Amino acid sequence: MSGAPGDLAPPPEAYRPRGLYATALKPSCDFVGAALLLLALAPLMAAVAVAVRLDSPGPALFTQDRVGRGGRLFRICKFRTMRSDAGGPVLTQVGDPRITRIGRFLRRTSLDELPQLFNILRGEMSFIGPRPEVPSIVASEYTPEMKGALTVRPGLSGWAQVHGRDDLSIPTKLAYDVEYVRKLSPWLDLRICLLTPGLLLSGRGIK
16 A cells, blocks of 8 residues: 555655665665565464464454655554454553463564565565654654655664664654664664664563
């Protein structure tokens, strides 16, 4: 699904990254990396999908509208970690009863994020970038400056994630996202890649 939410202004042109890395090399590496990882991780992803279905009724995958580059909507893919009949607030809290048993494990290990490799393959996301937010948060929380985070593809990991993930307030996360866009370079992406495994192993900032 694509399109622009009616109440979202386009991101400011002044923040738009330019240069060979941002416009060509990074998207190419994303596509090739996602294709290779999908092939390599297919058995693991199949096993996770079966575990999700056995743990609670409902589909293995969860999809949701998120705001991507340029303010366009796309459907993000994750393994389902909550009961399929769960309602309530968009954001989860510590000990949220809507999260299933297998869902807690998937969130703690970030295995629930693996289906986003399909989003990367489709050009909707990148391995490194700002985390994509739901339209309601973008409409209510993003200032014109914060919309600078929408000038690049959102990522699986990013500058905000390695600084605290869910422990950060929304304004703090957005400040890191805008800083990432302003400083985007292969060296910053490499630094985030090197910091991400330690974050995953520690489980810090995951609700």
